[in-house]
Amino acid sequence: MPSSAKHALTRRQFVAASLPVLLMGNAAFASQQGPRLAVLDWAWAETVLALGAEPYAVAEAPLYNERVVSPALPATTIDLGLRSWPNMELLKSLHPGLIITQAGYGVPESRLETIAPTMALPLFTEDRTPLALAESGMSAIAERLDRKAEGDAYIARFDEALSKMRDTLAGDDGRPVLIVKFAGERLVDIYGRGSLFDDVLQRLGLENAWQEVGNRWGFSTAGLDAIARHRDARLVIIEPGPPPSLAQSRLWNTIPSVGAGRVFTIPPTWVFGGLPSALRFGRILTEALTPA
Numbered sequence: 317m318p319s320s321a322k323h324a325l326t327r328r329q330f331v332a333a334s335l336p337v338l339l340m341g342n343a344a345f346a347s348q349q350g351p352r353l354a355v356l357d358w359a360w361a362e363t364v365l366a367l368g369a370e371p372y373a374v375a376e377a378p379l380y381n382e383r384v385v386s387p388a389l390p391a392t393t394i395d396l397g398l399r400s401w402p403n404m405e406l407l408k409s410l411h412p413g414l415i416i417t418q419a420g421y422g423v424p425e426s427r428l429e430t431i432a433p434t435m436a437l438p439l440f441t442e443d444r445t446p447l448a449l450a451e452s453g454m455s456a457i458a459e460r461l462d463r464k465a466e467g468d469a470y471i472a473r474f475d476e477a478l479s480k481m482r483d484t485l486a487g488d489d490g491r492p493v494l495i496v497k498f499a500g501e502r503l504v505d506i507y508g509r510g511s512l513f514d515d516v517l518q519r520l521g522l523e524n525a526w527q528e529v530g531n532r533w534g535f536s537t538a539g540l541d542a543i544a545r546h547r548d549a550r551l552v553i554i555e556p557g558p559p560p561s562l563a564q565s566r567l568w569n570t571i572p573s574v575g576a577g578r579v580f581t582i583p584p585t586w587v588f589g590g591l592p593s594a595l596r597f598g599r600i601l602t603e604a605l606t607p608a
């Protein structure tokens with residue numbers, strides 16, 4: 317064997333080694349310059365971090381790092397309470413220079429405006445284009461924080477990263493993908509059109525096996541029979557996987573994709589996220605589907 321062959325990378329190793337470089341944004345250089353930010357939505361909190369800024373306060377901050385994972389919130393971030401209904405007295409007492417929230421969710425913009433200037437940005441709407449709205453939201457926040465160059469650079473890196481992932485998956489077996497998350501012992505949320513995950517699948521050139529119209533966030537809650545109907549699909553499960561009692565049952569193992577060994581389990585990814593979550597999902601999915 318030639319010496320150079322000993323150092324050749326497998327496709328999976330190449331993906332794992334190269335994508336973290338592409339995912340590096342300006343968060344490592346975060347500073348507290350600009351207005352004191354109170355962010356009530358995690359998609360926009362991760363967006364602020366990706367731009368190299370630090371939110372002063374975030375709703376449900378203790379859970380953010382567990383659910384969103386990356387980019388991580390600083391330990392000093394103040395917790396504002398529930399995302400759907402934050403502690404308004406605390407919010408007011410912090411004297412934020414800017415409040416960022418998701419339009420149509422939680423406290424109305426008009427009420428937040430009585431505390432501080434507010435950006436209420438849409439993400440999940442009837443148009444069902446969350447990825448496009450995540451990008452326009454990043455651009456809007458970047459402009460407001462005087463970080464337009466950072467926003468443009470992040471979007472360019474995002475596009476480049478997804479393009480490389482698509483190239484990596486070009487030799488893929490072509491089977492459609494079914495993205496699910498367990499909602500109960502025998503109930504799953506299945507992600508289709510209008511979900512952030514479906515938008516990423518399209519960018520990666522992957523077919524989504526689930527074509528039914530779901531809720532406003534793009535997913536449907538269904539029983540295991542819904543998975544079984546898609547006999548040729550590759551099943552991608554967002555952790556945690558099936559309960560042990562189900563995983564060991566005959567019912568689970570007779571599902572065609574399970575019986576054929578076409579099951580891929582991936583780490584938690586924020587399903588209601590912005591560009592950073594979309595990028596994380598794309599990276600994790602590409603690594604899972606790329607042969608070792």
